[in-house]
Amino acid sequence: MIAAIGLVIGVVAGLVLQPTVPVALQPYLPIAVVAALDALFGGLRAKLDGLFDDKVFLVSFLSNVVVAAFIVFLGDQLGVGAQLSTAVVVVLGIRIFSNAAAIRRHLFKA
């Protein structure tokens, strides 16, 4: 609940204040957004499973975003940024899909 309220506050603030992300961080934004999506789907599924916990959700959210961005950063430094980005997207994409499938089973019982 706390997490949901906080997220809504953050989203509204973001829409109203329209902060700009520093240019240096921009390469990591797509991956960060995918990681955020993964955390959101995970949280939603946990909610439906009755396991949801604010702290776990937020910590996984934060670590997801940071780790994903860090992997891309590392990849860029090593010259394999594109490949590592693909790897991250594949992994997170699979997780998003299976979580979405679990959510679907919860909601539609099918």
Added chain:
Amino acid sequence: MTTPVRPPRQRRPDESMTLLVEVMEKPLDPGYAEEAERRAEAARAGRPTGRRGLSVVLLLLLAALLGLLTVSAARQLRAPQADVAAARQVLENQIVDRRTEVESLQGRSVALSDEIEDLQHTALASEDPGLLQTLQRDGVVSGSAAVSGPGLVVSLSDGDAAQSESEPDASARVRDADVQTVVNALWAAGAEAVSVDDQRLTSLSAIRNAGDAILVDLVPLPGPTYTIRAIGDPDDLQTAYARSGAPAYLQLLGSRYGIQSSVTPQSDLSLPGVGNQTLRYASPSGAGESSQPGDDPQDSQEGTSRTTSPSDTEEERS
């Protein structure tokens, strides 16, 4: 804080590969299950399970921060379209500006070379009529003077596939090599002057592709139809042209790529001249320094396939 005593965490042998294992086996973060178990245990032991004060504020702040971050990231990812459009606009403006500049310069160049020619005529007509005649003949051969006469018109058109809006097929376009083949065949058939879309070919001309456009003397030709006009005896030209490899080549282009071509004799063609050309390096051998750039007769037979020298052949464009 009322965090219960942490149960000893089981270490998995493959803990270093948690991410992969998680992906394959349980997409849900195991933290949720652990936390739920912890809460259940706390409830069994009769401890309060809710959060208090500082913890709530911290979580709220963290959530707000993450929401803010995600939204601004998403916004940023959608935003650059404006920048791209602006940059594109700037480039477009530059193209238009430069194009008008080129056009005005070309106009000026044409006017100036006309003036030069007039002055040359008036000066030479009185002083040395013989030289004027030589000059005029050389001008015809070198392509600097406009000429007219009977001849042959060969036109090539891009195939329909190149025009389709959805999926333009680049191979259905007329390429530089196609035009070169026709032009070379015409020269070989005895043409005395050749132009491609009003670009007179000289000994310094080059026909080449730049991207999808065909350039003749650095001037891009507007497609989709390219007209090659050659002056010469229409009958001889036609016969010799028909004997060359070009018609078969064009037939192949037509059957394979849908490139249409036609050959028509005409009794009266007029081809523009390119005006005086500046030779930067070549000088007549033996004549020392007194060379007159622009009108030394060269073998115009090989004028088609060279890719050298940015010849300054500005002239009127149709």
